[in-house]
Amino acid sequence: MIERMPDRGGPQQPLLIARGLTKHFPLSKSLMRRREVVQAVDNIDFSVMKGETLGIVGESGCGKSTASRLIMQLIEPTSGEVIFDGESIGRSGLSLKKYRRQVQMVFQDSYSSLNPRLTIEESISYAPMVHGVPKSKAISRTHELLEAVGLAPSQYARRYPHELSGGQRQRINIARALALHPRLIVLDEPVSALDKSVEAQVLNLLIDLKKQFDLTYIFISHDLNVVEHVADRVLVMYLGKIAEIGPVDSLFSDPAHPYTQALLDSRPSMDPSRRRTEPPLFGDPPNPINPPSGCRFRTRCRKAWGLCAEQPPPFHQIKPNHSASCHAVALEAERVSE
Amino acid sequence: MNMASPATAASPTPLVRARDLCVSFATPRATVNAVNGVNLDLAQGESLCILGESGSGKSVTLRALMRLNPPKRTVVTGELNVANQDVMQMTQAQLSQYRGPVVSMIFQEPLSALDPVFTIGHQIAEAIVRHEGISRKAARARALSLLELVQIPSAARRLGAYPHELSGGLRQRAMIAMALSCNPRLLLADEPTTALDATVQIQILLLLRKLQRELGMGVIFVTHDIGVASEVADRVAVMYGGRVVEEAPVEILIRSPRHPYTSGLLGATVHAGTRGTRLTTIPGAPPDLAELPAGCAFAPRCTRAEPGCHKAVPPLLEVTAGHHVRCPVVCPARIQAPINV
Numbered sequence: 001m002i003e004r005m006p007d008r009g010g011p012q013q014p015l016l017i018a019r020g021l022t023k024h025f026p027l028s029k030s031l032m033r034r035r036e037v038v039q040a041v042d043n044i045d046f047s048v049m050k051g052e053t054l055g056i057v058g059e060s061g062c063g064k065s066t067a068s069r070l071i072m073q074l075i076e077p078t079s080g081e082v083i084f085d086g087e088s089i090g091r092s093g094l095s096l097k098k099y100r101r102q103v104q105m106v107f108q109d110s111y112s113s114l115n116p117r118l119t120i121e122e123s124i125s126y127a128p129m130v131h132g133v134p135k136s137k138a139i140s141r142t143h144e145l146l147e148a149v150g151l152a153p154s155q156y157a158r159r160y161p162h163e164l165s166g167g168q169r170q171r172i173n174i175a176r177a178l179a180l181h182p183r184l185i186v187l188d189e190p191v192s193a194l195d196k197s198v199e200a201q202v203l204n205l206l207i208d209l210k211k212q213f214d215l216t217y218i219f220i221s222h223d224l225n226v227v228e229h230v231a232d233r234v235l236v237m238y239l240g241k242i243a244e245i246g247p248v249d250s251l252f253s254d255p256a257h258p259y260t261q262a263l264l265d266s267r268p269s270m271d272p273s274r275r276r277t278e279p280p281l282f283g284d285p286p287n288p289i290n291p292p293s294g295c296r297f298r299t300r301c302r303k304a305w306g307l308c309a310e311q312p313p314p315f316h317q318i319k320p321n322h323s324a325s326c327h328a329v330a331l332e333a334e335r336v337s338e
Numbered sequence: 339m340n341m342a343s344p345a346t347a348a349s350p351t352p353l354v355r356a357r358d359l360c361v362s363f364a365t366p367r368a369t370v371n372a373v374n375g376v377n378l379d380l381a382q383g384e385s386l387c388i389l390g391e392s393g394s395g396k397s398v399t400l401r402a403l404m405r406l407n408p409p410k411r412t413v414v415t416g417e418l419n420v421a422n423q424d425v426m427q428m429t430q431a432q433l434s435q436y437r438g439p440v441v442s443m444i445f446q447e448p449l450s451a452l453d454p455v456f457t458i459g460h461q462i463a464e465a466i467v468r469h470e471g472i473s474r475k476a477a478r479a480r481a482l483s484l485l486e487l488v489q490i491p492s493a494a495r496r497l498g499a500y501p502h503e504l505s506g507g508l509r510q511r512a513m514i515a516m517a518l519s520c521n522p523r524l525l526l527a528d529e530p531t532t533a534l535d536a537t538v539q540i541q542i543l544l545l546l547r548k549l550q551r552e553l554g555m556g557v558i559f560v561t562h563d564i565g566v567a568s569e570v571a572d573r574v575a576v577m578y579g580g581r582v583v584e585e586a587p588v589e590i591l592i593r594s595p596r597h598p599y600t601s602g603l604l605g606a607t608v609h610a611g612t613r614g615t616r617l618t619t620i621p622g623a624p625p626d627l628a629e630l631p632a633g634c635a636f637a638p639r640c641t642r643a644e645p646g647c648h649k650a651v652p653p654l655l656e657v658t659a660g661h662h663v664r665c666p667v668v669c670p671a672r673i674q675a676p677i678n679v
Binding site for chain 2: 059168199223228248266277278279280
């Protein structure tokens, strides 16, 4: 039977560290023109502590899904590395097979991430069998997992994905991710395709399972309300760069980066007597093929000035564990300290 | 924004009046009853949100208002009057005069709603030429002013752009321009911002609100997001299992929902302040529209259901002025007479 891999570095060692992670997708070569690349993720650094939930938010094209695929090693990074519990992944360190036993993923589209020709039972027991668990044991484990995600095995184990609703299928995907006793689960928009009443069920389930199985989550979403609900720390991405990172309370109550402020102000008011009157931002995010020079947000930023076009902004720490990458934030902090 | 309550019932001729609207689809396996007796009233210049989850019948209702459901497989019954015209009796020729100048629609996914092989300017001008018989050149000038109306930057250049060359937000603006091209009195919007990013969604919602006010159109929005309704709606109708289960002015619906489904839905919606608390959920799943229960469609999932709920569909009753609820448990019938007589 497969056991959970032991903790190596102790509680202070981050479970996962991304160091200088970069992914540039080349576009097809054209004559006369310089080879163009999409800078999907550009030199990002972050860590995930054991037992926490790190939320990653951002709009389409900000690189949050590419980042999740880099973490899972589903795509090769252009440069940079991922370190899991103190061990780098690849030839010299942790093998991919051992790594993926400890890190699993749940995708947004619950239907396309299940094999339509396998029953629920076969899908969930597949990975344990690949890792050498005898079939009978894998099946009994599958039934335990189905119970854990709230689906009666007698009723659902022999069904096919198309016979289930979206919410049920997402529960199956979560059960499958748990099958190898992982330590980290990457959830890429796990509730975005679900109706509100089902979304609440799945969010409650994810919070319960985290406690029950002692898990660490990376939770990727475009929905700030959902991230605020589940995350301990939040990372805001814009055009392949980290705009701001901090504890959820601090970041939501006191956002430093103008982009984070605009994202928060774009949420519907939920109160008809206090409707929004002015959109916080104009236009759409620019194309990541030729991102703006300097700070990538400057083309939509009200605070931008000359320096923002010249130099990429450094990370500036505002509070413990809370930093933003913005010239205006750095300047203001300088003024206050003087 | 003027939030004065719209005098729907008092208004002599509502822009939209639907009575007992039913839509069903015949499939080889079964008949799917998507909409089961919907009554709608909309005053000129009013904004109504139809709120519901997938399979609640909200989009089918919207399409029925424009008679867009596939004619061969769809059975539509009931009364439907829009701008004093009987939509149910219209011939194909009358329908093409109705769609555009009287009512038009914007869709969720502009990339699939716009024609990929023609420029934005061409597509907008086409509708104007077709309906108003003016010259291509004059129509193109109108198209330009429409793009300016929907706040597309460098509008003259965008006239020559193909849909794939625009960003998601600009595409949705272009589709709004096209929908407005024949000055409709009623604009239907089917999840117009669901496919958009948060910072773009709020721009489009504010634009629609502004256009509605300036042009005095009636607007019916379909959405699954109560947040969207809170930004744009005067009134909200909540649909479940093909019926309206609750209808109220937006501030009342958000502050004091009465129907167990509406309160469940609001309780399940994640918002600022739910952190650390357990979300209330609605157990179970929405009903199969091919086999609707005999009684209240929500009764099988309802924690407050009584034996009577499973027997007959409860009537929609008025609890306070303008607030209608279809639930015999929270508002017993003996207090109020049914409104839809």
